[in-house]
Amino acid sequence: xxxxxxxxxxxxxxxxxxxxxxxxxxxxxxxxxxxxxxFVHAALNKTVNxxxxxxxxxxxxxxLGLNGKEMANVINLAQKKEDIVGDIIExxxxxVKKYLFLLDISSVAMRSxxxxxxxxxxxxxxxxxxxxxxxxxELLYDFIKCSTNFDSDNCIKVFEKMIDKELSITMSELKxxxxxxxxxxxxDSKIMKKGMNLRLVDNCEIKETIxxxxxTTLYIANAVIHMYGTIIVDGGKLVIRDSKLVNKDQESDTxxxxxxxSEVEIYNTNFDCRYMGSAIDQDNGKLKVxxxxxxxxxxxxxxxxWGSEIHIENSLFHDCLTNKDGAALKIETGNxxxxxxxxxxxxxxxxxxxxxxxxxMILNSKFSKCSAKGxxxxxxxxxEVKSNVSHCEYIKCRPEKEExxxxxxxxxxxxxxxxxxxxxxxxxxxPLRITSLGVLAINNATVYVEKTIICSxxxxxxxxxxxxxxxxxxxxxxxxxxxxxxxxxxxxxxxxRAGIFCATGSRMQVSDCIFRNTSGGRAIFDAFxxxxxxxxxxxxxxxxxxxxxxxxxxxxFVSTRAKNGAAILMYGAKGxxxxxxxxxxxxxxxxxxxxxxxxxxxxDCEYEDCNQ
Numbered sequence: 201x202x203x204x205x206x207x208x209x210x211x212x213x214x215x216x217x218x219x220x221x222x223x224x225x226x227x228x229x230x231x232x233x234x235x236x237x238x239f240v241h242a243a244l245n246k247t248v249n250x251x252x253x254x255x256x257x258x259x260x261x262x263x264l265g266l267n268g269k270e271m272a273n274v275i276n277l278a279q280k281k282e283d284i285v286g287d288i289i290e291x292x293x294x295x296v297k298k299y300l301f302l303l304d305i306s307s308v309a310m311r312s313x314x315x316x317x318x319x320x321x322x323x324x325x326x327x328x329x330x331x332x333x334x335x336x337x338e339l340l341y342d343f344i345k346c347s348t349n350f351d352s353d354n355c356i357k358v359f360e361k362m363i364d365k366e367l368s369i370t371m372s373e374l375k376x377x378x379x380x381x382x383x384x385x386x387x388d389s390k391i392m393k394k395g396m397n398l399r400l401v402d403n404c405e406i407k408e409t410i411x412x413x414x415x416t417t418l419y420i421a422n423a424v425i426h427m428y429g430t431i432i433v434d435g436g437k438l439v440i441r442d443s444k445l446v447n448k449d450q451e452s453d454t455x456x457x458x459x460x461x462s463e464v465e466i467y468n469t470n471f472d473c474r475y476m477g478s479a480i481d482q483d484n485g486k487l488k489v490x491x492x493x494x495x496x497x498x499x500x501x502x503x504x505x506w507g508s509e510i511h512i513e514n515s516l517f518h519d520c521l522t523n524k525d526g527a528a529l530k531i532e533t534g535n536x537x538x539x540x541x542x543x544x545x546x547x548x549x550x551x552x553x554x555x556x557x558x559x560x561m562i563l564n565s566k567f568s569k570c571s572a573k574g575x576x577x578x579x580x581x582x583x584e585v586k587s588n589v590s591h592c593e594y595i596k597c598r599p600e601k602e603e604x605x606x607x608x609x610x611x612x613x614x615x616x617x618x619x620x621x622x623x624x625x626x627x628x629x630x631p632l633r634i635t636s637l638g639v640l641a642i643n644n645a646t647v648y649v650e651k652t653i654i655c656s657x658x659x660x661x662x663x664x665x666x667x668x669x670x671x672x673x674x675x676x677x678x679x680x681x682x683x684x685x686x687x688x689x690x691x692x693x694x695x696x697r698a699g700i701f702c703a704t705g706s707r708m709q710v711s712d713c714i715f716r717n718t719s720g721g722r723a724i725f726d727a728f729x730x731x732x733x734x735x736x737x738x739x740x741x742x743x744x745x746x747x748x749x750x751x752x753x754x755x756x757f758v759s760t761r762a763k764n765g766a767a768i769l770m771y772g773a774k775g776x777x778x779x780x781x782x783x784x785x786x787x788x789x790x791x792x793x794x795x796x797x798x799x800x801x802x803x804d805c806e807y808e809d810c811n812q
Contacts, residue, residue, distance in 0.1 A: 526555025551580030765795030
């Protein structure tokens with residue numbers, strides 16, 4: 201059959217804007233058998249060869265998404281005509297699937313001439329086997345005739361007759377046959393029934409809360425959904441592809457609520473929450489999100505997850521805001537992976553973008569302009585971070601150097617008798633004891649210490665910030681006859697709660713460090729012959745240094761206070777203090793700057809506003 205130019209143009213446009221078929225989400229085996237059934241019927245058309253049948257090609261290639269190899273399987277299966285009918289009857293276990301099949305065999309047979317006798321016999325046979333009334337088929341056939349003529353107005357009139365006849369099919373499903381129709385499907389709470397599957401494949405409005413119960417699946421594909429209510433997945437399954445969900449209800453808290461061991465799969469979908477709520481709140485089950493985008497969320501995390509398994513990959517979270525933890529993701533339970541994602545302009549209390557815990561891997565992700573009012577500018581991780589968070593990039597996140605923070609907490613003492621390294625910013629809320637065989641190395645990290653660290657092994661701190669927490673003891677570190685203490689290029693803040701080092705009988709090497717805001721204990725107390733060079737001691741209210749001899753050089757002491765030796769109290773006869781500066785160091789009794797026994801050497805030091 202030769203097509204006129206206008207028909208060719210219309211077909212080309214239809215192919216270009218064609219959505220997925222409502223049965224696109226079915227299994228590959230289902231789609232191949234279904235397509236074979238349609239193919240067998242199309243072959244009855246003697247006017248148009250199956251290879252030139254536009255609607256057959258559109259169904260296989262675009263509608264069902266079959267590739268070349270799968271279409272070859274369809275053709276091979278179609279040769280077994282005797283088996284196909286039985287397969288089709290078994291597949292079509294829902295009224296809507298039966299209607300779609302009748303629409304498809306009508307669509308591939310549609311032409312200007314009448315149907316041949318073989319086609320009519322095939323249709324009659326299917327109507328009997330599927331228990332479909334002739335009047336119902338006539339409505340479906342009329343719809344296909346109107347859609348073939350691109351007659352949207354009459355398509356709508358036929359659809360209204362379908363509604364009057366209470367056929368369980370929506371315009372969202374019928375839009376596959378006339379993609380250009382201007383019709384918005386309005387979905388209410390009555391549309392989902394237990395044991396059925398619903399497919400939304402074009403523009404829709406969800407007018408009120410709809411529930412997807414156990415044994416039910418809601419498919420959304422190539423759709424723009426305006427959300428005036430919430431989708432509650434209560435034991436069923438939700439699959440969304442190539443779509444956009446937009447929050448239209450200022451009272452709505454969440455677009456999708458998931459509970460009762462449900463499954464949710466989302467692919468290439470945009471969620472625009474319009475700063476009126478969050479996207480997904482899942483209390484149970486599994487969640488998979490691939491190649492999707494989440495915008496303008498507020499109140500809660502964009503995705504809050506309490507389920508068993510989560511997988512988020514190659515997705516974008518932008519402008520997510522909350523006064524709680526984890527603006528983009530808050531993962532409370534389960535296992536899973538966050539991979540190849542981007543987080544932009546996310547702000548929360550803790551974990552500007554993500555608040556998560558053990559069992560979750562975060563890989564190859566990018567965080568830009570994320571911030572936290574508390575801890576973890578980008579990520580707050582409950583548990584130890586090792587290879588489970590890696591190859592992530594942080595750009596302009598605040599607070600700086602705390603983009604990723606691990607929260608280690610336990611009432612049980614952690615004993616270290618080997619080498620233990622902290623290279624990630626940490627809230628350490630667990631008693632820690634380093635035995636004589638152990639080594640604790642802190643490198644390039646900010647560590648908030650909530651429980652005193654006890655060490656008799658080796659302590660190495662480099663290029664780090666150590667801050668006293670609310671529950672720390674008199675000193676952050678209690679070091680007793682340690683095998684070695686080497687501290688360099690680091691800052692220590694007692695937060696006016698604690699001293700820093702109680703170092704009885706321990707040799708210390710300290711260089712290029714800052715000690716500030718100590719109270720209760722000294723910055724360094726009772727060290728044995730320490731070597732301290734190039735350090736600053738500021739606002740040490742219990743005094744700065746207390747040592748048995750040692751060598752202190754090129755250091756500055758500012759605003760220190762103590763009963764004796766507000767800056768340095770040195771006993772023993774081998775001490776050396778050189779090239780140091782003392783400003784406003786005041787003691788109650790003796791040695792505003794230095795209280796040292798005879799035999800210690802003091803040279804080239806400056807004093808400003810210090811008492812004696």
